[in-house]
Every structure is written in C-alpha cells, then in structure tokens.
C-alpha cells in the first residue's frame with residue numbers, strides 16, 4: 001500500500017494492523033537527565049523516529065486533569081449548543097468542529113472525532129515580554145479565538161496552555177542545541193508563536209470497520225506537537241519500515257512528535273512521522289494536542305547547516321500561509337477555496 005500525506009510525503013505501508021512497540025522504537029526521555037545525555041537522546045529520537053515520550057516535564061497533573069474534565073463536559077453537551085461556536089463561523093477554524101467534517105487521510109472517509117480548536121493569544125502567554133511584542137503582520141492565520149460560555153472552560157485551558165507554551169519554548173531551545181545552533185536561535189521565531197491547541201473526543205469504533213478512523217493518517221503541520229493522551233490507547237505511528245506501531249499512553253508523560261515545519265526547516269534531518277488514531281477500545285477517548293510553530297509572519301527557510309551539498313528539498317514558506325493551506329486542505333469547504341486561489 002502507498003500513502004501520501006497532505007504534505008506530499010509518500011510512505012509505503014506494509015499492513016493496516018498495528019503492533020506493540022518498545023521504548024527503543026519510541027524513546028522515553030526524562031527532561032531531568034544530565035544535559036549531554038538528554039541532548040543525545042533527543043537527537044536520536046528526533047532524527048531516527050520523529051516521536052518520543054517525555055517525562056519529568058514539570059506540568060502539574062491537576063492542570064492536566066482540569067482540562068480533561070472541561071473537555072468531557074463540553075463534548076457531552078448537545079450539538080445545537082456546541083454549534084453555537086461552529087468553526088465555520090471563524091475564518092481561521094477556531095471553535096467547535098463536529099464529527100465527520102475533516103478528512104485527514106484522503107483515502108478514507110472523514111475523521112470520526114469532534115474537536116474544539118483555539119490558538120495563540122498574548123493574553124494566554126505567561127512570558128511577560130510577549131505583551132510588548134508587535135502584532136503579526138497580515139497573514140491568513142491571524143484572528144480571534146472563540147470560547148464557549150461554559151463555566152471554567154477558558155480558565156482551565158488558559159492554565160494548561162500557559163504551562164505547555166513554556167514547555168514548548170524549553171524544548172525548542174534543546175532542539176536548537178541538538179542542531180548545534182545557539183540555544184536561543186529559535187527564540188525570535190517563537191516570541192508570539194503559532195501555537196494551536198485542540199480538545200479531541202473520539203467515539204469507540206469497530207475493529208473491522210476502517211472506512212473512517214478517529215483521525216486518519218497524517219503528519220502534523222507545525223514544528224512539533226506536545227500531546228496529552230488521556231488514558232485510552234489508540235494512537236499509532238508509521239515507522240520507517242512502513243509498519244504501524246502502537247503509541248499507548250504512558251502515565252506522567254507527553255508524546256512529542258516532530259511536524260512538517262521543523263522537517264522543512266531542517267531539510268528532513270528532524271523527521272515528521274505519519275500517525276493516526278484508531279480507537280477500538282470500546283471506550284470514549286479524549287486527547288489534547290498542542291501544535292507549536294513559528295510566529296505566523298516568519299519565513300521558514302532551510303537552515304544553512306542542514307543543506308545537503310548546498311541544496312534543500314523545500315522552498316521558503318511564510319509560516320501562517322503554510323499552516324492555513326495545510327489546515328484548509330483537509331477541510332472540505334476550505335479546500336475549494338484554496339484550490340480556487342491556486
């Protein structure tokens with residue numbers, strides 16, 4: 001079988017069934033490891049697998065639990081209430097996405113999940129100097145969030161998002177070191193980052209019906225993702241041999257995976273790995289991904305140190321443009337809009 005992601009990456013798939021993996025296949029890394037050890041483990045994980053678990057990340061469990069709570073309560077509402085903030089009312093896909101409206105894998109039916117999407121706001125950023133940063137120059141992803149009138153919802157998300165944003169800025173410094181760049185190399189690119197969060201709810205599905213999945217096979221768009229999985233196993237990743245392997249939740253960890261923006265920046269030195277969610281546990285599944293990318297008005301040009309004989313596979317792109325086009329490509333109505341413009 002052959003799979004081509006929306007980023008245009010072709011992957012061979014040997015079988016549609018996922019097997020168990022060990023921590024060599026998806027490394028588990030403590031952020032409290034001595035710096036040299038940590039950098040070597042991150043280098044291995046980012047360049048060999050593109051997926052890892054991080055532990056000792058410092059995000060308080062209560063803040064995580066609080067977001068899962070509001071997520072469950074939000075999705076338990078009726079459709080009419082949730083659709084008051086339907087994402088189609090937002091030009092930048094913020095708000096509620098009902099099931100079966102996003103097709104992440106073009107070879108299957110639209111995804112089964114429902115979602116709530118939000119993005120970066122300076123008011124959610126714990127970095128004091130963020131407030132003084134200039135607004136993004138015009139780009140297709142700038143715009144306001146929409147929040148439901150649901151008690152405690154925004155507060156729980158803001159608390160969690162602040163923690164994850166700080167963790168992401170910590171990680172990108174480590175990635176700069178892995179790439180043998182100055183530790184603060186990326187800081188100017190992530191001062192007001194494109195940083196989207198999602199609450200996701202996946203219904204259980206039958207193991208023998210793969211016409212649609214919780215979320216179809218895809219690569220993530222931004223630099224990297226920090227994913228909090230809850231406790232229901234359903235995430236699978238496609239390894240370099242074209243085999244699906246399971247990436248079950250590990251208590252106390254987040255999954256981190258490299259996305260296409262960092263793959264572009266590093267000319268694929270850091271690998272953006274295909275993954276999907278297929279929930280055959282019989283249980284409702286909730287997860288909270290956070291996608292961390294460059295300020296939407298920055299241009300992503302392959303790093304000189306990552307050129308191969310002076311060449312790169314990737315054209316420079318404006319971050320906001322790239323993210324918008326990719327998001328729109330998997331959303332049916334938006335797709336016509338971008339095809340019209342192309």
Ligand SMILES: O=C(O)CCC(=O)C(=O)O
Nearest residue numbers: 200215220235277287289
């Ligand atoms: O829910 C998950 O475990 C993964 C979600 C995901 O891959 C995504 O939202 O891009």
Ligand SMILES: [Fe+2]
Nearest residue numbers: 218219220275
């Ligand atoms: Fe993903």
